[in-house]
Amino acid sequence: MEKQPFSIRNRIKSFGYAFEGLQQFFKSEHNARVHLVAAIIAILLGIYLHISKLEWLILILTIAIVLMAEMFNTCIELIADHITKERHPHIKLIKDIAAGGVLITAIAAFIIGCIIFLPKL
């Protein structure tokens, strides 16, 4: 692969593309909005209940991991649908495993939320 010289302009452009991706994700994916609302509620609760610095670190990491898993899951679905719209057991397996990955992060986030917030309520 040919290496291009380092360019700040290109790095800024790449950031722009990444923000476009974020915008598209929240605009077009219903699950993305559900996760976003859950994240906003968790942040507001964190402010209201004065959680500790360590709890903030864990909360921010948890929110990032759930959103990242949902974004990768969306990418896998888009790639699969781009390859074929036909029903195929392999596509089902791929999509269901990717969705399972999101579910694991969501369950972990729920448990972490309970551990952080329940004792303070």
Ligand SMILES: Nc1ncnc2c1ncn2[C@@H]1O[C@H](COP(=O)(O)OP(=O)(O)OP(=O)(O)O)[C@@H](O)[C@H]1O
């Ligand atoms: N091309 C395909 N071939 C086989 N199975 C598929 C295909 N596309 C989706 N599926 C499977 O059909 C089921 C429903 O998928 P679908 O994407 O419609 O639901 P969903 O995950 O609830 O979607 P969304 O959250 O985007 O509304 C899942 O088990 C999925 O893996």
